[in-house]
Amino acid sequence: MLNELWQGLRGCRVVDLEHPRRPGDPIHPAHAPGLNLYLHRRHEPGLGEPRTSASGVIVAAEHSGTHIDALCHQAEDLHLFGGLRVTPEVQGPTGFSRLGMETVAPIIAPGVLLDVAGRCGGELAERTLISGDDLEACARAQGVTVESGSVVLIRTGYGRHWGDGERYLRAPGVAADGARWLARRGVIAAGADNVAFDLLGHVDPEVGSSLPCHVVLLVRHGIHIIENLDLEELAATGRHEFVFFCLPLKIAGGTGCPVRPVALLP
DSSP, X not given: OHHHHHHHHHTSEEEEOBOOOOTTOOOOGGGTTOEEEEEEEOOOSOSSSSOOOOEEEEEEOTTSSSEEEOGGGOOXXXXXXXXXXXXXXXXXXXEESSSXXXXXXXXXXXXXXXXXXXXXXXXXXXXXXXXHHHHHHHHHHHTOOOOTTOEEEEOOSGGGGTTOHHHHTXXXXXXXXXXXXXXXXXXXXXXXXSSSSSOTTOEETTXXXXXXXXXXXXIIHXXXXXXXXXXXXXXXXXXXXXXXXXXXXXXXXOSEEEOOOEEEEO
């Protein structure tokens, strides 16, 4: 049985959905400065033997680069998902005692790419709001169904501008009714090729706050959000359904963490 499983996996194409990580990468202003790597051991002569060693220290915001949000990342009226009130026992100086990254299970699930940019000629106008109707129309045009337990990735087309931080931060974002559309379908996670999934700076009047998708998905429905995805290679395959793999780091009490998600194409 194990051999049959391995043989099936060997025939799959693996598409990497993570951007390389470098200092100066685009980042939400609240999470600057992002990621930096510092060598504290180096390969140098005169160390007494032929073998030398190098290693470094990574200093990074939890929400830098391609990353996933834990459910403790956002609150509404000082309540987390499930009505859990934010108290000193729940939120402390070293993280959260509840709903932290260590509670996020490995994600292995059916994946759906909603290529909204592809449906609109390749790229959306800057700061476009992607509505629930847009997601529904895209799913119908692609002939896919978003089922309960799946992961939905939304392509704005701005992943191609990862090297141009100023333009990348003007990417479209998903509207609150788009988040509700996803929640009604029972997805376990949703992601996009932009910095915040939401539209930066947009305040939804019904939710009454900025980052309304974060409120709808994380706080009200317990649905994880994955940001800064690289969806260009996946879109180029023309495939909209795949197996999605994402293994979050077990950072106890963390509000998010870098991830390397992949799409497995049979």
